[in-house]
Amino acid sequence: MTVRRTLPQRARSLVGAWCFADHYGPDDITDTGGMDVPPHPHTGLQTVSWLFAGEIEHRDSSGVHAMVRPGELNLMTGGYGVAHSEVSTRGTSSLHGVQLWVALPDHARHRPRDFTHHVPSAVHLGGSTARVLLGTLAGHTSPVITHTPLLGAELVLAPHAELTLDVAADFEHGVLVDLGPVLLDGTELVRAEMGYLSPGADRLTVANPGDRPARVLLLGGTPFTEPVLMWWNFVGRSHEEIAGFREEWEAASERFGRVEGYRGQVQRLPAPPMPTVHLKPRLTPPDHGDPSAWG
Incomplete structure (x- = not known):
């Protein structure tokens, strides 16, 4: 699939607490199979799924089994830790949408996993x-x-x-x-x-x-003033915290729970190796007051 990442970038890391934006499709997935993301972890964020075309099956370690459809908001909270899978459904021939992340502030970033479905008028x-x-x-x-x-x-x-x-x-x-x-x-x-x-x-x-x-x-x-460190699927505050999340995921810690019902061959997406350099929080450059664009 064609995926275009507009956040984060060298030019800007956040817009408010929005810290990640992937824009994908429209792609004909009749032959390619489309989206099949095995169970993977998240911390310190909320995921916002929004489709323009197609359908995605969502399963997470809260026991939620939901369909993501055009015009319907699915918001998953992965504060302390959550795992989920995303699979385009068999009847989907074209897939087109966005995947967004919201960084959670300190007072909420360790909250229990949760899920909200909303159909805005x-x-x-x-x-x-x-x-x-x-x-x-x-x-x-x-x-x-x-x-x-x-x-x-x-x-x-x-x-x-x-x-x-x-x-x-x-x-x-x-x-x-x-x-x-x-x-x-x-x-x-x-x-x-x-x-x-x-x-x-x-x-x-x-x-x-x-x-x-x-x-x-x-x-x-409002501008997000807390340090944000993003690596792989984790949002944290320090290199050491991120490394700890990775170790817990690889050890199948209860922090992330288990996704039931995913039918793919890989039941847990393995984490990549940690970088050899020390990770530092992202910093947003100062604003100049003028409209700007990047893509």
Whole structure:
């Protein structure tokens, strides 16, 4: 499958507490088999799964067995530790979506594993629509609990539509383009690019200059000020902590539990060797106040 990583990058590690964004597809998986990720661990984060096309079977060590479908939010909390598998279903011929991670703050990063499913309603904004996954936008608030102030929304813009939205001035924002191009406060973004806006403005404008609908994900949050160290599937605070998570996973520790019902040949994805260098937390560069884009 074609996977494009827009967070983290050399240019920016986080947007609010959003610390990871993979954008994949659309890919014809009729012959390739699509997604088949054996049970693997997570710590210190929440995973946000959002599909545009296809279907993925989710199983985790909380005993949750759920389907990820277009327009339906699946949020898994892997604070203290969780394991899960992800497999595209047999009836899926095209797979297209995003996988996002949210870093948990110190007061919540050791909380028990959990899972939330939510189907956000379409909010009609003139010729455009919004679906609020997390946080508040256009007068609509998601019931899904987050542990830092966050915003996550899908925006679908009609051809030649322009959408000006009230946003929290203390948030930084990222706009990930799925179908484009779009203009973010006048800066052009093409497909698979993410535009960034630093805190300070209480409005942002997204415009579709094209003759076809455009689609973006709007991500936001207050700047995350705690150190974040990401390695493999773990989010931690220090090299030693990450190394400890790896050792526990390899030892089949109860920290991560066990995923039941996964039918693949590899029942536990082995962790790669630790790097030979000492891992350091990611640092976000200072903002310059201007819209920027990367992809």
